[in-house]
Each structure stands twice: as C-alpha cells, then as structure tokens.
Amino acid sequence: MPHNRTLSRPVILGIVGDSASGKTTLASGIATILGTDRVTVLCTDDYHSLNRTERFKTGVTPLDPTYNFIDILEQHLRLLRDGLPILKPVYEHRHGTLTRPVYVPPTEYIIVEGLLAYHTRALRDCFDVKIFLEPGDSLRCSWKIRRDCAERGYTQEQVETELQRRQHDAGLYIHPQRTFADIVIRFFNPDPEKEVDAAHLSVRHTLRPTLPHPDMTPILDVGGRAGYRLQLARDVDGKPVDILDIMGDIDDRRARTVEDLFWSLIPEAHHMRDHAQLGRVIDERNQAIISHPLALSQLLVTYHLVKAALGHTVV
C-alpha cells in the first residue's frame, strides 16, 4: 500500500510594532517553544535601503517605507511561503551598515518581525497569524534607551532625540498597521506609581475575530482577583473584540491553570512543552526571570501557529 504523501507549506507569523516594542523578545521566545531548528526569524530591518549614515545625511527615518525595499520583502515572503530559499539582505544594527547577504532556506515556521511587515496588502496576505505590539509609551522608551545604548552604540541623549525625530513617521506608517493584526499585545506597568520588574508587567491581549481564538470558557468562572480576565469590549476603532488581561501579580498556581488549558488545546504540540522555557525574560540586572504574562502570550500565539500548521498539512 502506498504511503500517503505529506505536503506542507511554512506557517508565517508576523510581529509588527514600533521600535523597541518587544518584537525580538517575543519572536525568540516563540522560536524556542517551536524548536529553533524548525524556525527562521527574519527581521524586516534587513530591507532598509539606506544605511545609518545615509539616513542621517538625507534626514529620513527607517520607518518611512520609501527607504525600505518593500517590493523585495514581498517577493521574499512569497518565495519562502512557496518553500523556496532566498538570499536575504543584512542590516547590521551594531554599526548601522548594510552588509553581505545570507542564504536562508525555507523552514517549517517563519517569524517575520519588523516595522513595516503589514504595510501592503501583498505583505499581509503572506501571514497566517498577525501580531501587533504596543507596550505603554513610557515602558517602550525605557526599553529603547536600555537596548540602543547597550547594543547599538548610542548615548541616552541620542536615543531621546531619535525617539522625537521618529514620532511623525511612527504615526504615519507604524500605528496604522495595528488595524490589520489578529492580536494586539500590550505590556504595561499595572501601577504607574511604582517601578516594576520585567517579570511583573501585566499584558492586555486584544483578540480580533479574524482568527478562531481558543475557547477560554473553562477558565471564565473564577473569582474576581484571579490574575486574569476575559471581557467582551469595543476596540479603539469601535469594533467588537475580546480582551484577555493577564496581571503581573498572577500567582504561580493560577498561571499554571491557564497554561494547562492552552497546552490541552494543542495536543499535537505536547512534545514542545519540555524545551519551551515559557516566559523567560532577561531583567535589568541581566538575570533570566520568568514572566507569567509573557508565558501566556507566547502560548496563545503558539496555539495559533500549531493550528495553522495543521491547516497547511495535506495528507
């Protein structure tokens, strides 16, 4: 008897958000859950058409689509989606230079993170799951200062000037992409009066009905201070959405209950649980700590990716 042939095309996740909104952290966390050898993480910054020096000379920001090879990004996503390799350009953040491209073979999962990945219809059509990150403003600023000073050779003053300089283009090009996301994820400090460590930020998920979200009724019937909440609401644009909040102070036991629910909904992915390292984040003191809200965000996205992979598999 002949074997049934299994064909599949990659599952493509998009993570869009302004500079320093946590795209890379979310992408690498999800890649770890799925298994890094099955995932390609592609950053759209590689498609900048100008290097840092040229941008400063012409007074433009990397947020402006005109100075990004959007048509080539579309082409490369289409090729990867069709299971073909690409020769990907490389933008080196450390020095702000465009360098030697790299060969990227197709993998089972592809995570595309960047500023402009939902800018055109052709881009949006490539994604199975679309995330938009919008952390609270002061949180994002502190993340940007910390990262750009540590990893990209900027001073704090330079980062603050740059944040100012980018505001106009962010409003014009980045924020309008929010409307195309299936899930908007917002990390925030639950008590702006107090400083809080990375493990205790809360998160709000705005779940649009553009994806079949998991049934969360089993965890709905809980007391008031359970550490999470699911509410029917209107989004900022007036459209009906579900809002799933996970509080920064959720206790381990309750977090575990929600985790167990999500894992039980994707039995196909049980083997991932061992190496998942859910919610792992590096804090201000360079220590690895666990954030329950991040863990549950990662799991929710993983749920959708695993379901999308099943949809792509033709037996």
Next chain:
Amino acid sequence: MPHNRTLSRPVILGIVGDSASGKTTLASGIATILGTDRVTVLCTDDYHSLNRTERFKTGVTPLDPTYNFIDILEQHLRLLRDGLPILKPVYEHRHGTLTRPVYVPPTEYIIVEGLLAYHTRALRDCFDVKIFLEPGDSLRCSWKIRRDCAERGYTQEQVETELQRRQHDAGLYIHPQRTFADIVIRFFNPDPEKEVDAAHLSVRHTLRPTLPHPDMTPILDVGGRAGYRLQLARDVDGKPVDILDIMGDIDDRRARTVEDLFWSLIPEAHHMRDHAQLGRVIDERNQAIISHPLALSQLLVTYHLVKAALGHTVV
C-alpha cells in the same frame, strides 16, 4: 477604437566563458549598441558564496558550482524574465569581498555574463540567445594577466599560479557548457609567429542551428581573400554547424559590406546605428581602437536579440 496594448518580456542574452575570455568586453559593447538605459548587465560572479579569503582558506576555486548560489541565480533570472525586480548580491573584484546588494529593476534587455550561467537546465531555459567565448589559450592568458594585475590587485606570478590552480575545475565545469551555446565565438591571433594588436585579431563564429541565423548568401559570392568566410563544417562534437570567420586584416570597405548586410536585416534597429560604436576596444596602450571582427560579432549577436525582442512583443 481601443489601442492595442503592447506587452513584452525582457530579452535575455547569456555570455559564458572561462575567466578573462572577453565576456565583459562583449557585454558592454552590445549594451552600448542596444542603448545602456535599456540594458541590465548582470555578472554571475556576484553569486559566489565565498569571498576571496574564504576560497583560499578552503582551497576551492570560484569555478566550482558548489561555492556559488546557483539556485538563487536561477530564481533571480526567472524573476527578471517575468519583469520583476531583484535585490542582487555584489562581489567586489577589486578586493574579493561580498558586499551590500543592489536593487535591479527589470529592463528591456538583460545580459548575463559569467562562468556558470549554463550550468543547469533551469538556468539555460532563461536565455533567448546563448554565447560561449573561447579565445585561443595564450590570448586568454595574456588578457587575464593584464586585467588581474591592473584591476584586481594581483601580481603576474599570482595570476599564473591561479590559472594553473583553476585548470581542473575549468575542464570540469566551464568547458562542458560550450555544448549549450547557440554561437561559440573564438578570437585568435591569425599568425602565432607575430604579435598582433587588439584591432587585428581574427574571430571564428561557430553557428549552431539552435537559432535561425541570418541569411548570409548575399555576401557568399566573393573572391578568396575577402576577409571573411562562411563554411559548412562539423563541430568538435561532430555536429553540423556553419563556421563564419572574420579575418583580422579585413579591409574597411569589405567590413562595411557585411555590416550593411546585418543592419539591413534588422530594420527595426536602425536607430541604434548612430550610437552603436561598433567594434570599439581599448588596446594595450589604453587607446580606443576599432576591431572589425569584434564589430561584426557584436552585430551578429544584436541581430538575434532584436529578432527575439520582436518575438516577445504581443500587439
């Protein structure tokens, strides 16, 4: 009454041959005839996967397909053929480095010159016209020494070592591609006893019946020492071919007769004659001189490109 819409896809010319066989000279001459703004010249050396240092470290030559992104070259030629832009890698010969890629929009004509452009069936299928260059061996060596010392920072001794080192791979990967060419072009010194300048080299065209070559009977009925000759012959592989020789000492009047014949066969291209700069070549003393044999080779290839363009135009 509605206008007829004119659609066309680019015409793609291939020029393959060993290192320093005259590919770039032929390509740029033909680009000048067609009009440089309508032509993209693409060199397959840009698809090397290793830079010069890495090649020396691993002891491989750039002639080995394993160390070239052949699948990406196939992809890029398919994209250009379909009228789409590419982000082309760049190999800098001066320093032997792989650098920032460049955006290449599609143009009416594309000339692909390089070592391995006929290596796979998928590559060969992209071309409208396929040329293979095989100048006499001693001629090619002197061309290579002159160029690599002047433009690529090698010493004469280094070039001679490199020629030796490449011989094995040239036999394995370059020469076998000859069989796929529509026209084999061989420049040679008509009298090996004497040095001859670039303007007075002779050229032999081996014309395979894989393309409908122009009718040259009008110039056949000439005396023995006319400066050119058309003969029926067997190729080195035993297959029937036409051999068109143009002698280095052909006089201006006779060269003009053949030129007029070629131009008369492509009335669509009469506007090109003004800027054609036929046969222009830079000699050993850096002077621009005219080679009638080169001029007629360029015209023969142009004839085929113009005819191919007509074939692509749908009115």
